[in-house]
Amino acid sequence: MIVVKGVRRIGKSSLVRVGLRLHGVKLYAVFDARTVPLLTSDTVYEVVARGLEELLRRSGGLGRHLRELLARVEGLSVAGFEVRVTRRSPDLVLRVVEALDKAAEATGEHMVLVFDEAQDMAVVPGFARLLAHIYDYHQRVKLVLAGSEVGLLDRLLGRGNPRAPLYGRPYLEIEMPRLSREESLGFLEQGFTELGLEWPRAYMEEAVDRLDGIPGWLTAYGYYAYATGSHREALERVLEEGASLVQAELERFLANRLQARTRYLALLECLAAGPLTWSELKTCLETRIARSLNKAQFTRYLRELRDYSFVEKAGREYRLADPLIRYVLRRMRT
Ligand SMILES: Nc1ncnc2c1ncn2[C@@H]1O[C@H](COP(=O)(O)OP(=O)(O)OP(=O)(O)O)[C@@H](O)[C@H]1O
Ligand SMILES: [Mg+2]
Incomplete structure (x- = not known):
């Protein structure tokens, strides 16, 4: 197996x-x-x-x-x-x-x-x-x-x-790990070369900064760049369409957890600013929801988000598993 x-x-x-x-x-x-x-x-x-x-x-x-x-x-x-x-x-x-x-x-x-x-x-x-x-x-x-x-x-x-x-x-x-920054840039470069497109390095760098080393998003960016000829438009489309998909997944997750909805979202918000250690994350969440949580409760929220791969652990820190979650949170706020 x-x-x-x-x-x-x-x-x-x-x-x-x-x-x-x-x-x-x-x-x-x-x-x-x-x-x-x-x-x-x-x-x-x-x-x-x-x-x-x-x-x-x-x-x-x-x-x-x-x-x-x-x-x-x-x-x-x-x-x-x-x-x-x-x-x-x-x-x-x-x-x-x-x-x-x-x-x-x-x-x-x-x-x-x-x-x-x-x-x-x-x-x-x-x-x-x-x-x-x-x-x-x-x-x-x-x-x-x-x-x-x-x-x-x-x-x-x-x-x-x-x-x-x-x-x-x-x-x-x-x-399957994410591609490193270098691999991501190489991946895009190779794609553009195959298409016979000269694509500025700075554009590719921005795409990798925003989309991280996730081949599915990078591929979508490359495709839209090819189809529209515009870096800005390609990036916006990936972020928009990608965010819609991720939002649907997040909403499905939250739909079964109505009571703790605000807490799950607050926890993700904490990580939107960057990776945090376990105790930093706990403190951040408690500050956001203005109450203290016992260890078991907090652990359960974190475990659920990891089980469904919205959050992942990298070394000692926790981070958003998908860079698009950040955009989703921004959309949900407005
Ligand atoms: N090594 C690769 N080279 C070129 N394109 C790739 C590569 N890996 C993935 N892709 C492209 O990225 C997109 C996402 O890949 P795929 O559907 O295999 O991912 P997945 O992990 O199964 O995603 P999901 O979680 O949505 O099922 C596809 O469009 C695929 O063609
Ligand atoms: Mg799949």
Whole structure:
């Protein structure tokens, strides 16, 4: 099992797909929790169907055999490249995995199952147990989990919890760091060179200062710069559109935490000015909300924000995991 972790837009999904392609892996299916607006035990079947459709479309000569195997799965209907779940049941996914294992067996290859934003799938009862079952009993099936809500992913993996289904099963962890300043500049420069554009160094520096080493934002900046020919406009568009996305994510997080909303926002505001140590952050929050918090309360707020990857720890300090959170806070203030 391989686990790919990293903040949003860092390039996890790209890394997984590029890695599979470079290794010539033919049999792989990607189940992406973000295929549906909200993952629940109902919509998860939609995710499964879409993942299988993509696998069928990609599998060329192997497709026929694969289609036959999948068509035989009870509760699944396959017509051409279209896959539908006709009867929802908790065993359906297990039967699909068995069919995919058989397909792999026939070719002597591995079948790689990618669960993207895997932490979201933890809401589906039995998901962790299913993964443990695949891990233990389907040797040909290899698992790749990717996710941005790092704390939730750890929980799914059962880190530190002997009662969790996946506890104690070794896996390879790939943690994707941000690009350094130099790497970010090199990344933009290479992109502009490929496009045959001479782009002033000072523009690229400003973009990196504002967007940090997050490939997704840098790519978007490069694209808008190419499309509009204007540095200012490109930067503004990334910040605007990016902030909308991040704001939606933050609002979703806060929607389930109405009581402490002000506290979470105040904590993020503290970090908007720059990284802080644990005790600096606690003091800052207490000042902002004008009351003192006990250690357990404060720790809980901080842990939640880290679990959902709004905040990350760098050395001894805590900082905003995404530079765009700063813009979001500014927008929410006005
Ligand atoms: N190494 C890279 N080279 C070029 N472009 C990249 C690279 N890594 C990521 N990108 C681009 O950055 C964007 C974000 O990447 P990707 O979707 O893989 O990130 P992610 O971590 O899966 O994001 P999310 O958390 O939103 O799912 C994509 O448009 C992708 O094409
Ligand atoms: Mg992704």
